[in-house]
Amino acid sequence: MTLASSLLSAISGLRHAFFTREGGVSQGIYESLNAGIGSQDDPVHVAENRRRMAEAMGVAPADFLSLYQIHSPDAVIADRPWDTATRPRADAIVTRTPGLAIGVTAADCGPVLFADPRARVIGAAHAGWKGALTGVLEKTLDAMETLGSKRPDIAVAIGPLIRQRSYEVGAEFVTRFTETNPSYAGFFVPSERDGHAMFDLGGFIRMRLEHAGVETIDDTGIDTYSDERFFSYRRSVHRKEPDFGRHVHALVLEAD
Template identity: 50%
Template sequence: MLSPLQADSLSILPGIRHGFFTRQGGVSRGLYASLNCGPGSKDDAVSVIENRSLVAQHLGSFSDDVQTVYQIHSATALTVDRLTARDELPKGDALVTRARGLAIGVLTADCAPVLFADPEAGVVGAAHAGWRGALGGVLEATVAAMEELGADRQRIFAALGPAIGPKSYEVGPEFVTAFEAASADNARFFTIPKGRATPHFDLPGFVMDRLGRLGLKHSERQSPCTYENESMFFSFRRTTHRKEPDYGRQISAIVVT
C-alpha cells in the first residue's frame, strides 16, 4: 500500500491530488526495494512499469503511468497535454499541464522535487530541482510555463518534497564559487560544520528561498533528508559512498482531477 508524504497546503486544494512518494509499497527487490520508479536504473523494467502504474492509480490518473521527462539538470520546463511513450520522453526538468487526469511527476534521489498548483485555473506543475536546475532557474521557468496556461502566480501553491539535507551534502570550493558568482547572497546557504574542512550546502533552504522570491500564494517545505532516511528514500550520494552498483529513484507527482 502506498503512503506518500503530502503537503498540507496542496492536500486541501479542490480538484488536485498529489504525493511525494517514498521507496515503500512497490514490487522491486534488492537495491531497488521497493517502489523504484526510475526507468534509468538497472532495475527490472517490468517492475518499474508496475511501480509507476501503482502511483498513477493512487492519484486517480486516467492512464497506467505518470508523465515524466528525461531529466538533464536544466532549467527547461515543458508543457504537456498527453502521455508520452516511455521511450520518447522529452528532455527537460519540469512539466506543467492543465489536462485533467494526466498525472505529471519528477524523479529524485537527493535532488529536490517541487510540486505546484493553481486550483482556480486547474494548472499544475512538477520540477526537478538539483543544484544546477535550481541555480539556473527551473523553478522560475515552471511558474512562467504555468502562467502561459492561465495560472496566476498569486494563486499558485508550491511544496518542496524530500531532498538531501545540509548535514549530508558536502561540496567542494568550486561549488561555492559558482553560487557566489551568481549572487553574493548565496554564501548564506553554505556552512562548514565543526570539525570538518569542507563546506556543506543547504539545497532545501536555497530552493525555498527561490520560491519565496516568486510572489506565490504559499510555499511549503516537506523535506526530510533522503540521505539520512534509508528506509524511506533512495539516495544517489549514499549509494556512491557505499560504492553500490546502482540506486532507485522515488517519484513526486500531481494531477488535476
C-alpha cells in the same frame, strides 16, 4: 507508500503524492518502489512499480507522465500522454489537463510541486542544485503563466530532498554559487572537513520561489539521505552500491 503536503491536500480537485520507496516489487538495492526508468533495475519491476504509482494517483499508466531529466532549467507543457521512448528532455512539466498525472524523478534532488487552484494549472519541477541555480523553478512558473496562472495564486510544496546536514560540497561548488550572487554564501555553513561546506538546497529552493513571487510554500523538511524510506544517490555512493533507485513525485487535477 506516499507522503502528502498539508498545503496541497487542502486544494479541492487535486491529488498529489510524494512517493516513498515502500509498496513496490523491486528487490535488493532497489527495494521496493523504484520508478527509475534509467536505473539498472529489472524493467518489468519498474513498469509494475509505475503502474502502482499511477493507480495510487487514480490514473491509467499511460497518463502517468515523467521526463527524461537532464538537470536543465527547461519546462514543458503537457496536454496529452507521451510514452517512455518519446518523453521530453526537460526538468519540469506543467498542465491544465485533468486526468494527466505529471511527475518528476528524484533521489536527493528537490521535487517541487505547484498548484494554482484558481486557474486550475499544476506543475512539477526537478530542482537539483544545477536546475535550481539556472532557473528551473522560474521557468516552471513562466510555463504556468502561459496557461493562465498568476504567481500570487500558486501554492508550492517542496518534497523530500537531501538536507544541509547531509549535503557536503567542495570549495568549487561554493564558488560557483557565490560568483553568481554573493548573497548565496548564506546557504552554506562550514563542514568538519577543511575546504568543504554544507549546502542548504531546500532553503535555496524556497528563496528562489519567494523571489519569483510565490507567496505560499510548504516544505516537508525530510532528508532523503538520512531517512531510509527514501532512495538517496549520495547514500548509495557512500555505501559503494552500483546503482540507486528513484522516486516519482506527482500531482493530478481530478476530472470534473
